[in-house]
Amino acid sequence: MAADLYKCPYVPNFTRYPEHSGDYMKRLKGISFPADYGRLPSPKIQDLPLPGRVILPLISKYGKMTPLVSPGDHVQAGQIVGKGAEKWLPPLLASVTGRVSAITSSPTCFGDEGPALVIETEEKGIPARGTGILQDNPHELARRIHAGGIREVDPSPLPLAMRLRKPELVPSAFVPLARELEKPILCLIINGIDRQPGVWIRKALIELYGNELLESVSILKETTGASRAFFAVSKGYVLTDEFMERLREVGADPIFCPNTYPIALEPVLVPFLTGQELPPNSGGSRAFGTVVIDVATALRVRDAARGEISRLDTVVQVTAPSSGIDTLVRVREGTLIKDILEHLSLSKMNLAKVLCGGPFLGIALHRLDVPVTQETDSIILQTEREITRYSDEPCMDCGYCVRHCPMKLLPNELSKNCEYGRFDAAERLDLFFCIECGICAYVCPVNRPMVQLMRFGKQEIEAGRRES
Amino acid sequence: MKRPELYVSIPPHLHSGDSLKKMHLETIVALVPAIFAGWFFFGWSALLIIALSAISAVLTEFLWQKAIGRKITIGDGSALITGILLGLILTSNNPWWVPVLGAFVAILVGKQLFGGLGNHSFSSVLVGWACLSISYKDILTYFPMPNPQFLLKPGEFLSDPALIALKDSGVDEILDLPWKDLFLGNVPAEIGTACVLAILLGGIYLLYRRRLTWHIPLSFLASAWIFGFIFWQIDPETYASPTFHILSGWMFLGAFFLATEKGTCPVTGPGMVLYGIGCGVLTMIIRTWGSYVEGVPFAILLMNSVTPLLDRVKPRTVGRLKEIA
Numbered sequence: 001m002a003a004d005l006y007k008c009p010y011v012p013n014f015t016r017y018p019e020h021s022g023d024y025m026k027r028l029k030g031i032s033f034p035a036d037y038g039r040l041p042s043p044k045i046q047d048l049p050l051p052g053r054v055i056l057p058l059i060s061k062y063g064k065m066t067p068l069v070s071p072g073d074h075v076q077a078g079q080i081v082g083k084g085a086e087k088w089l090p091p092l093l094a095s096v097t098g099r100v101s102a103i104t105s106s107p108t109c110f111g112d113e114g115p116a117l118v119i120e121t122e123e124k125g126i127p128a129r130g131t132g133i134l135q136d137n138p139h140e141l142a143r144r145i146h147a148g149g150i151r152e153v154d155p156s157p158l159p160l161a162m163r164l165r166k167p168e169l170v171p172s173a174f175v176p177l178a179r180e181l182e183k184p185i186l187c188l189i190i191n192g193i194d195r196q197p198g199v200w201i202r203k204a205l206i207e208l209y210g211n212e213l214l215e216s217v218s219i220l221k222e223t224t225g226a227s228r229a230f231f232a233v234s235k236g237y238v239l240t241d242e243f244m245e246r247l248r249e250v251g252a253d254p255i256f257c258p259n260t261y262p263i264a265l266e267p268v269l270v271p272f273l274t275g276q277e278l279p280p281n282s283g284g285s286r287a288f289g290t291v292v293i294d295v296a297t298a299l300r301v302r303d304a305a306r307g308e309i310s311r312l313d314t315v316v317q318v319t320a321p322s323s324g325i326d327t328l329v330r331v332r333e334g335t336l337i338k339d340i341l342e343h344l345s346l347s348k349m350n351l352a353k354v355l356c357g358g359p360f361l362g363i364a365l366h367r368l369d370v371p372v373t374q375e376t377d378s379i380i381l382q383t384e385r386e387i388t389r390y391s392d393e394p395c396m397d398c399g400y401c402v403r404h405c406p407m408k409l410l411p412n413e414l415s416k417n418c419e420y421g422r423f424d425a426a427e428r429l430d431l432f433f434c435i436e437c438g439i440c441a442y443v444c445p446v447n448r449p450m451v452q453l454m455r456f457g458k459q460e461i462e463a464g465r466r467e468s
Numbered sequence: 469m470k471r472p473e474l475y476v477s478i479p480p481h482l483h484s485g486d487s488l489k490k491m492h493l494e495t496i497v498a499l500v501p502a503i504f505a506g507w508f509f510f511g512w513s514a515l516l517i518i519a520l521s522a523i524s525a526v527l528t529e530f531l532w533q534k535a536i537g538r539k540i541t542i543g544d545g546s547a548l549i550t551g552i553l554l555g556l557i558l559t560s561n562n563p564w565w566v567p568v569l570g571a572f573v574a575i576l577v578g579k580q581l582f583g584g585l586g587n588h589s590f591s592s593v594l595v596g597w598a599c600l601s602i603s604y605k606d607i608l609t610y611f612p613m614p615n616p617q618f619l620l621k622p623g624e625f626l627s628d629p630a631l632i633a634l635k636d637s638g639v640d641e642i643l644d645l646p647w648k649d650l651f652l653g654n655v656p657a658e659i660g661t662a663c664v665l666a667i668l669l670g671g672i673y674l675l676y677r678r679r680l681t682w683h684i685p686l687s688f689l690a691s692a693w694i695f696g697f698i699f700w701q702i703d704p705e706t707y708a709s710p711t712f713h714i715l716s717g718w719m720f721l722g723a724f725f726l727a728t729e730k731g732t733c734p735v736t737g738p739g740m741v742l743y744g745i746g747c748g749v750l751t752m753i754i755r756t757w758g759s760y761v762e763g764v765p766f767a768i769l770l771m772n773s774v775t776p777l778l779d780r781v782k783p784r785t786v787g788r789l790k791e792i793a
Contacts, residue, residue, distance in 0.1 A: 198482075271786060279787045353475045359482040366476045380481075387475060388483040396586030398491070399735030403681065407786045412735060413779070430785040438480030445486045446586075452478040 043204035045315055045328045048343050050121050054096055054334030055106050055371040058082050059114035060151055062089045062159060067117060073100045074122075077312055080149070081117060088162050088174050093149040095312040095333040097123040109337075109356040109376040111363040116371070119334070141305050142169045142223050148304025151374040152297050153195070153357070154266060157284045164188075164291050164301075166225035180287035187274055188226035190217060191294040192233040193257055193264040196360040199378045201317040203237060204328055205295050210243050213295060216302035218250045224291055230255045230273055234263075261360065262437040266292050268406050280432045296377060314374050316340075320381040323349055331372055337379060338368040346381065353387055355380040360438045390441065390449040401440035401450060407433050411440035415450045418457030423464075426457050434458075488585075492545030494677050495725075498670035499552055502721070505653055505663035509614040510560035514659045518555030521567035525551030528575040538584070546585050550574050553593040553725060556660025557718065557765075558600075561612045566604065570596040590772045591729045594765045601765075609761075611656040623654030629662075630655055630716040631761045639708050650715045661718045671724035680728055683737060687744025688723040688751075689714055695752040713752065722747070722764035732772045739778040746771045 058065045065082040075081055075094040082092030098121045106116035146161035156163065158178060162170065170181045190213070194202045206213060221229055229252035233239065236259060239247075244254050255273060257263050263272060270285045270292065271277045278285055285292055293301070296315070314333050318340060319326045329340060337354065341347045355362040356376050372379070401411035409430055417426035431454060440450035506514040529547040533540050542548075551571050558567055574596025582588040601608050611629050615622050625645055626633050633641045649655055653663030660667075674680040696710030713719065718726070727733060727747050734743050747767050754763030 267787065277787045277789060279789055351474065353477075353481065355479075355481050360480045362479055362481065364474070364476045364479075364481065366474055368474075382481070388481055390483075394584070394586050396488075397731040397735060399730075400486075402735045408783045409785055410736065410779070410782055430788060433785045433787050436479075438482075441480050442482055442484050443486060444483075445488050445491050447483060447487070449478070451480065455478060 043207045043328065045204075045208065045330045048329050048331045048335070048340065050096065050123065050332060051335045051339045053098075053101070053118060053120050054332055055104075055116045055118050055336065055369075056081070056092060056095065056334045057106055057108045057112075057114060057116040057371060057373060058092065058103075059108060059112055059116075060084070060090070060092075061110065061155055061375065062086075064114060065089075065092055067103060067115075069100050069117070071100050071102050074098070075100060075119060077123065080147075086177070088146075088177070089159055090149045090151055090161060091147065092117075093312065094119060096121045107365070107367065107370050109363070109365070109370055109373055136222070138166075138169055138222050141219060144307060145223070145301055145304045148300060150297060150300045150304060152294065153375055153377045154191075154292070154294060156266070156286075156292075158286050160293070160297060160301075163284075163286045164220060164224050164293065166223065168225075169223065178283065180283045183287070183289050185224040185226045185286075185291055186228065186289040187291070188220055188224050188229040188252075189269065189273060189290065189292045190220070190229065190231045190252065190298055191264060191269065191292055192231060192237075193269070194234070195262075195264045195377070196358045197261050198319065198380070199317060199358045201315065201328060201377050202295050203234070204317075205299065205315070206233065206237075206239075209295075209299055212299055212302050214243075214246050214250055216298040216305075217247070217252045219302060219305045220291075220293065220298065221251050226291065229253070232257050232269065232273065234259050261439065262406055262435070265435060265437060267435045268437075300374070314372060314376075316372055316376060317378040318344060318346075318381070319378065320346055320349060321386065322383045323381075333373055334371045336369050336371055337365070340372065340379070341368065341381075349381065350383050351381055352384040353382040355382065360442070361436075389447070390452065391447045393446040393448060395448060396446060398445060400443045400445065404439045404443050406437060406439065407435060409434055411450050411454070414457070415440070415448060415453040418453040418460075421460075423457055423461050426454075427461060431457055431461070488544040488546065491679060492549055494679055495549050495674065496545065496552065498673045498679075499549070499556070499660075499725070501666035501669045502556055502660040502663065503552070505666035506556065506560070506659035508617050509653055509663070510612060510659055511615060511617070514560040516564075517558055517560055517562060517567050517659060518552055520564055521555035521558070521571045522548055522551030524568040525554065525571035525575050528572045529580065532576060532580045541585065544585070547575055547579075550579070550592050550596075554596050556721065557593070557597055557658050557726075559608065559611055559658050561610065562607060566600060566607060570600045572596075573599045586731045589732060589775065590769055591726055591732045593726060593729065594769050597765055598769065611658075613656050614654050614662075616654065620652070620654055623649040625649060626655055629657050629761075630712070631755065634708055634712075634716075635761050639705060642708060642712060645712070647711075647715070650712070655716075658718075661721045662716075664715050664720050667720040667724055671720070674724065680724070681737075681740065683740035684728050684733060684744040684747075685723040687741045688727055688748045689719065691745040691748030692719065692752050693748075695749050699756065707756065713755065717755075717762050718764035719751070722751070722768060726764070727768045727771070732775060734775050734778040734781075736779060736782045738783065739775075739781045742781060743771050743775065743778050746774070 058067055063085050065084050067082050069081050077097045079094045080091045081094045096119055098119045101120050102118045103115055107113045142165050150160050152160055166185055167182050192202050192206050194200055231247050231252045232255045235256040247254050262268050266285055267278045270290050276288045313330050315328055315330050317328050354365045356365050358378050395412050395416055405411055414426050414429055414431055434454050436451055438451045444450055525547045526542050530542050554570050554574055555567055574592045578592030578595030579588045630642055651664050655662055693710040693714050696713045699707040700709050734740050750767035751763035754760055
């Protein structure tokens with residue numbers, strides 16, 4: 001009933017599936033989206049040929065990295081070519097064998113711009129993957145995961161390699177930097193729920209890499225020392241009995257979460273599963289003894305732990321509703337979006353907007369020569385007709401946003417306060433608790449740019465603080 | 469300068485496709501049963517009153533916005549709803565200028581002078597009605613007898629609306645009033661207020677479409693019933709039964725349509741419940757001890773004025789942990 005009111009153009013019709021039961025069902029705010037896994041596009045992954053050149057941004061969500069190579073150097077695939085400002089930040093691995101031709105400035109898929117390594121490819125074909133031996137020594141596992149250079153799609157205040165270490169594995173030098181690392185990990189959540197409607201890459205990865213995921217769960221249990229582990233998937237998604245059985249054997253409980261957006265985001269998922277709410281700027285869920293790892297990252301963890309050079313390639317979903325394309329492609333990290341579109345013969349498409357990271361949370365790119373890195377999971381291409389435009393109409397206090405806000409905020413008041421520059425009032429109304437999921441703007445009947453105004457308000461407040 | 473090739477904007481890049489037009493269209497659909505009931509019991513003159521009021525409301529909005537050079541918003545349907553609702557709370561034998569004047573005041577004073585949709589703090593329909601009822605009390609309190617078009621026999625148990633009968637002649641007068649007449653609206657009344665069944669149908673439709681939440685209607689009706697029940701238990705000779713109070717007068721129309729006018733009611737869950745309770749209790753107080761016969765409109769107008777305060781009653785933000793003392 002509510003589903004057709006808020007129909008998402010990227011999610012096809014509603015079909016009812018046998019419901020699985022979970023222990024943690026309780027009323028959740030947000031928007032319900034129809035689940036239709038019967039018509040999930042085929043979870044096959046297209047392998048793209050090696051690009052002529054890759055661009056590896058020397059900038060991550062944790063800041064700038066220092067290059068360890070200079071133009072003219074030859075690099076091997078998997079070689080460490082950049083390191084973070086702190087020792088605990090993930091290193092940057094070369095994704096192809098080739099020659100560094102330049103260090104230039106390049107935009108990134110998460111909206112930043114910074115220096116980047118340009119590597120001209122000199123290898124042919126896709127090299128076979130090594131099959132390393134799984135290490136049972138947790139110290140060695142943790143070291144390997146760190147060396148894997150894994151970066152995540154979901155933002156987290158602590159880098160992955162540190163987050164999933166139990167206190168015994170944390171080097172004592174790092175403890176003063178992040179006190180939360182001293183706390184034991186109680187709960188491990190493997191997040192198999194897609195971040196937002198219209199993105200289905202995580203479901204496909206579970207289907208394609210079930211065995212690898214099981215291995216990853218046992219590795220993660222080893223390094224985190226978590227007493228409980230959940231494998232969270234959307235309600236209605238059919239896990240085979242065998243898979244569930246084996247999940248329980250490796251010590252993780254399958255949990256079926258409702259089909260609401262934004263359940264996959266950490267500040268909503270963790271309270272939903274564990275009852276622990278996460279205040280903003282508190283160090284994320286790790287500070288409360290919980291580690292959330294999405295399935296794509298879990299697969300990378302498994303590769304790194306097996307001693308394979310971590311996945312040099314990255315799987316992204318490419319969706320162009322107007323061209324009927326909805327597929328997964330596997331590319332080397334650093335491949336330009338331009339090259340992907342060319343390969344999918346989409347470059348002739350009447351392109352108006354490129355969304356990197358989904359319709360609700362993604363960034364609209366301003367150019368196409370942006371490299372695809374581990375920080376993105378989907379590229380959505382919109383034509384002029386599909387673009388949503390927001391208006392500057394006044395709020396009419398209908399309360400739809402209040403009804404749907406997953407954080408129980410008052411988006412109507414917040415957006416008005418931010419619009420009129422009353423930032424103090426907005427902050428008193430818990431502006432910084434907003435997780436920017438975008439539901440308020442999505443449901444607003446007068447098309448107000450709700451979350452956009454709130455982001456503006458946050459930026460203004462932060463800028464004011466930096467000045468003083 | 470070269471035109472940029474790609475559009476850039478801040479997420480989200482999607483919209484539900486919901487609009488004011490859809491929202492108001494659904495409200496109009498929900499009012500159709502009440503309009504039908506008005507025609508059924510009071511004939512074509514009832515439809516004429518509603519039409520006059522609706523046209524006048526839309527025209528007022530159009531002329532005002534044209535005159536001050538603002539964007540014309542008659543297309544979104546909110547003026548139409550104000551007009552229809554105002555028509556529903558007038559009687560079918562009013563002279564033609566009553567709905568016209570009422571709608572003019574409702575739109576101009578009740579809404580546009582505050583800055584248009586979303587900026588008015590008092591229910592625009594009730595502002596128009598209040599102006600009429602204070603200025604032309606005698607005209608508004610002359611009620612025609614119901615005359616159903618088919619199926620039903622005219623309800624002749626009362627010659628005045630039930631609440632007036634109660635006020636003038638006491639509980640004995642309405643003690644044997646058939647519940648069926650009261651529920652179907654087969655009593656002398658305004659065009660669209662008496663037929664509980666029709667209003668309930670519209671209200672359920674809005675609840676089903678999630679245009680309304682249960683908070684305001686339920687707390688309004690439940691608090692009025694409980695308040696009435698207490699006094700009925702104290703002295704059934706003096707006070708009418710709570711069910712009579714719920715079914716008579718404007719109670720249902722108020723709970724589902726008038727009290728829930730967007731922008732004039734609170735938006736948080738607890739705020740809406742408190743608002744509904746305030747409306748229900750004030751209605752019963754005015755009906756029982758006030759000089760006005762019908763308590764709903766003034767109860768709602770009074771509660772409209774405390775809406776900004778009630779909006780401060782919000783649930784705890786997720787993530788705001790209890791301070792450890």
